[in-house]
Amino acid sequence: MSNVVLDVRELTTKYVTRFREDVYAVDHVSLKVEEGRSLGIAGESGCGKSTLALSLMGYYFAPLHYMSGEIIINGKSISGMKPDDVRKSILGTEIAYIPQAAMNALNPTRKIINFIEDVIQAHELYLSKKDIYDRAIKLFETLGLPADVLQKYPVELSGGMKQRTVIATSVLLLPKVLIADEPSSALDVTSQKMVIKMLKQAMENGLIDSMIFITHELPLLYNVTDDIMVMYAGQIVEKGTAKQTVFDPLHPYAKGLMGSIIVPEKGLRDVKLTAIPGVPPNLKNPPSGCRFAERCKYVIPECRVTSINLREVGEGRAYRCIFSEKELREAYQHEK
Amino acid sequence: MKNELCLSGSGLTKIFGIGRQRTVAVDHVDFQFYAGEIVSIVGESGSGKTTLAKMLLGLISTTEGEIFFQGKKRDISSQKKKQEYWKNIQAIFQDPYSSYNIFNKIDAVLLDCIRMRGGQSLPRARKMELMKEACSFVNLKFEELTNKYPFELSGGQMQRLMIARIFLLKPKILLADEPTSMIDACSRATILEMLLNLRKETGMTIIFITHDVGLAYFVSDSVYIMEHGKIVESGTADAVILNPTQAYTRRLISDVPKIYEEWDLSTV
Numbered sequence: 047m048s049n050v051v052l053d054v055r056e057l058t059t060k061y062v063t064r065f066r067e068d069v070y071a072v073d074h075v076s077l078k079v080e081e082g083r084s085l086g087i088a089g090e091s092g093c094g095k096s097t098l099a100l101s102l103m104g105y106y107f108a109p110l111h112y113m114s115g116e117i118i119i120n121g122k123s124i125s126g127m128k129p130d131d132v133r134k135s136i137l138g139t140e141i142a143y144i145p146q147a148a149m150n151a152l153n154p155t156r157k158i159i160n161f162i163e164d165v166i167q168a169h170e171l172y173l174s175k176k177d178i179y180d181r182a183i184k185l186f187e188t189l190g191l192p193a194d195v196l197q198k199y200p201v202e203l204s205g206g207m208k209q210r211t212v213i214a215t216s217v218l219l220l221p222k223v224l225i226a227d228e229p230s231s232a233l234d235v236t237s238q239k240m241v242i243k244m245l246k247q248a249m250e251n252g253l254i255d256s257m258i259f260i261t262h263e264l265p266l267l268y269n270v271t272d273d274i275m276v277m278y279a280g281q282i283v284e285k286g287t288a289k290q291t292v293f294d295p296l297h298p299y300a301k302g303l304m305g306s307i308i309v310p311e312k313g314l315r316d317v318k319l320t321a322i323p324g325v326p327p328n329l330k331n332p333p334s335g336c337r338f339a340e341r342c343k344y345v346i347p348e349c350r351v352t353s354i355n356l357r358e359v360g361e362g363r364a365y366r367c368i369f370s371e372k373e374l375r376e377a378y379q380h381e382k
Numbered sequence: 383m384k385n386e387l388c389l390s391g392s393g394l395t396k397i398f399g400i401g402r403q404r405t406v407a408v409d410h411v412d413f414q415f416y417a418g419e420i421v422s423i424v425g426e427s428g429s430g431k432t433t434l435a436k437m438l439l440g441l442i443s444t445t446e447g448e449i450f451f452q453g454k455k456r457d458i459s460s461q462k463k464k465q466e467y468w469k470n471i472q473a474i475f476q477d478p479y480s481s482y483n484i485f486n487k488i489d490a491v492l493l494d495c496i497r498m499r500g501g502q503s504l505p506r507a508r509k510m511e512l513m514k515e516a517c518s519f520v521n522l523k524f525e526e527l528t529n530k531y532p533f534e535l536s537g538g539q540m541q542r543l544m545i546a547r548i549f550l551l552k553p554k555i556l557l558a559d560e561p562t563s564m565i566d567a568c569s570r571a572t573i574l575e576m577l578l579n580l581r582k583e584t585g586m587t588i589i590f591i592t593h594d595v596g597l598a599y600f601v602s603d604s605v606y607i608m609e610h611g612k613i614v615e616s617g618t619a620d621a622v623i624l625n626p627t628q629a630y631t632r633r634l635i636s637d638v639p640k641i642y643e644e645w646d647l648s649t650v
Contacts, residue, residue, distance in 0.1 A: 090568040091536070205427070234427045234593040235637040236650065243647045262566040265596075265639040292641060306571035309640045310599040310623050319571040319600075323521070325536070 051256045052079040052102070052141075052223045057115035057125075059101040062108070069329045071097040073280040074115070079223065084249070084257040086271035086288065088264060088303060092326050094280040095260045099227045102258070103141050105132045120222055138169055142221035142254070146228040149208035152200040159196040162215055169219060181218070188251050189214050189244050206237025210244055217253045224254045228261050242270055264307050268292045273362070276300045279326050279337040282356060286363040296365040296374055299338050336368065344369065344377055385417040387453055388587045389438065389471075389555055394447035396433050396611075407433040409611035410447070417554075420581055420588045422598035422619070424634060425608035431591045434608070435559050438589070439473055440464055452554075469498070472553040476560040478540035482532035488543065489528050492516060495550040516546040519583075520576055538569030545576050552584055559591045574601055596638045599623045607631050 054077045061069040071094045079085050089095050097110070104124040106112045117125045119140050124132065137143070152161055162182045166173055173181070183193050191207075191214055200208055209229065217224060226245065230238035248254050259271050267274055267288065274291040276284040276299065284291060284300040295301045305320030324341040327333055333340065335350040342349065349368055356364045359371055367374065396408040408430045415421050425431050436442045438449065440458045449456045451470065458464045475481050482491065492513045496502070501509065517524040520542040532540055541561055548556055558577065562570040578601065581588055592598050598605050598619065605622040607615040607630065615628045626632045639645050 091538075091566045235595070235634065236426050239637045239647065239650045243650055246647065262568070263639070264567065265641050268641050269639045269645040303568065306567045307641065308571075308574075308594075308596045308600045309642070310596040310635055310638055311640055311642050312624055315599060315619070317600075319575055321568055321571040321575065 048083075049081040050078050051081050051120060052077075052258075053116075053118040054078070054102065055116045055118070057101060057117060058113040059097065059106070060111050060113055061097075062111060063330075067330050070113075070332070071110075071280050071329060072101050073332075075280075075282055077275065077282070077285075079256045079258065081255045082249070083273065084259060084271040086267040086274040087258065087260045087277055088262060088267055088274055088291075088300075089277040090262060090303070090322075090326065093277045094329075095262075095277055096227055097280075098277065099143065099225050099258070099260055102223075102225060103132070103143055104136060105129055134169070138165070138216070138219045138221060140221060141223045141225065142216040142219075144213055144216055144224070144226045144229045146231060148212040148216075148229060149200075149205060151212050152208060154200050157197055157199055158203075158211055162196070162218065165215055165218060171219075185214055185218055185253075188253070189217075189247055191244075204237070206233050206240055209233060209237070210241055213241065213244060213248075217248050220253055222255045223258065224248070224256075225258045226260065229259075230266070231261065231263070238266070242266070245270070264292060264303060265309050276303065279332060280329055281337060281366065282364070283338065283366045284364070285356075290363060296359075296363075296371060297338075297367050298342050298344055298374070300365075301378060302341075336366075344374075385419070387450070388415050388417040388419075389452075389589075390414040390450045391438075392448055392450075394434070394437060394449065395445045396430075396437060396442070397445045406611055408437065411608075411611070411613050413606060413613065413616070415555075415587055415589065417587055418581065418585045419604060420577070420590060420602045422590045422592060422602035422605045423608060424592055424595055424598045424605060426593055426634070429608045430611040431593075431608055432559060433611075435473070435557055435589070435591055439471060439557060440467055469551075470553050471555040471557060472548055472551055473557040473559060474541070474544045474548065474561045476563055478537050478544060478564065479533070481544060482540070484531065484533060486532075487528075488530050488532060488535075489513065491532070491543070491547065492550060495547050498551060512550065516549045519549050519579070520546045521572070522546065536569075537565045538572065541565060541569070541573055542576065545573070545580065548586075549580065549584075553586065555587045555589065556580070557589045557591070560593070561590075562597065563592070563594075570597075577601060594638060595623060595634050607634065 056074045056076055057072060058074055059072045061071055075098060087095050100110060104117050116123055124136055163178050166178055182196055186193050191210060195211060230241045249257060261267055271288055274288050275282055278299050284297040295304055302322040322341055327337055335352055336354050339345050339349040354366050354368055356366045358364045390413060392412050394408060394411045398405045398407055423431050437444050458467050496509055496512055514524045522542055562573050577588055580586055590601055602619050605619050606613050609630045615622055615631050626635060636646060636649055
């Protein structure tokens, strides 16, 4: 078995609202990412994907609070560290995070190279300007970005180029895990492809050991990551390889998500899109039984009362449903 | 058989700036949109899609060329004529969060649409009925929406409310400028289905602007591909997407992630 880079055990985090109500946005999530592999997280808006990404960094600030569980990076536990220590010794060097609007991180009044200098200084790596420049040039070459970008101001760059510049900067300190939270959803398809290509290059050239990629765009996730995890209402509802999750989903929610796939391929024009009716539950007082019960087609009365655990079905596959694998497959078959 | 011509244009051009700043955003574009058709305009960022849309809506002036509406030359020289034109063409924009007046409640938004259709003197019960019908068309519950402000809804719900507005207004043409790019894949499926229903119910012409060839292929009857302000390829969706003749179209198609074919990353 290869080396596990990121090991998360039963992580639970909550938001505290201004009325002192607790919202458990990440609820007992366990996951493992091995070296050289990438994990995708799928789910609709409001399912806790981005909160999970923030929680994984171990850097908590109000209203997000740590509750329980453990985050282990390369054998070292980071849960319970002080936020300041996390920022100095973990972020950037162990875990790097790319938010959706990463390009907004750039300062409009300063050149890209100054931005990179700032990153290095913040991590107290006393390097000369010349060394920083050499390092940046080398990094940009590896990732296929033009070197003249370094001497430009952010306004001179296109959106896609800005996004790629910030991503390149985030892998500058060779993090073990890169968490990319919808890095391409604000871009058009061509720039999106360039971002994905760059992330793959970063993996191949050993700049990052592993990657967590978050998006609601399933065809994209299928092409980018090795494994896919589907989240619903703060819990993992399905886990498996990309192929298994997209072509043979087990959980009814995952099945529903696959109904929204649109691709320009022959014969896919007459596909009937099936959207899941309703909205995710309010996590202030989550339903006691299965959290998907309200919107599920196959719901039976027991679903609403018994809480269901993640069921392992071998080869790293797991799903969270009251029905057995066989029953679910029969139900889907029957529907066709 | 094709229906009658609804909106067409010849040699449509828009130039921004003069001298060194001169930018040709839309360059001698010809098009014919037929009644009851869903047409997609596809291109990457900066190809002039939105500029073309704004010209069609009459929000910006044209530098050159003519737009014909129902066979006659479009005349929007005065404010009154513009308002008359806007009864026939309506739009859904990319960002649902900035499409509403934040001070107006949702009932006011919908009542405004009824008034625009000349229904201000209808009895109150009839107005309620119309609003309920529009909301149920987009799977929203009118009872839950009354006394709410638009910002209390989610992005997907706002975009659906936008379609409810269009359902009330019943324009001849709907111009949808990237209506699904800011909402997640699951709500996107709902919105697209609703656009298809809208066409079925009202026979509206829908102009769908997007950068995603996949969406264009799914919803439209015919597709126009734009590159640097020019239309490089047009035809029925099947012809353009399955047998593209231009290198640019092939590139756009190859850039969309697929699930049955391999996604080639070496082309960018």
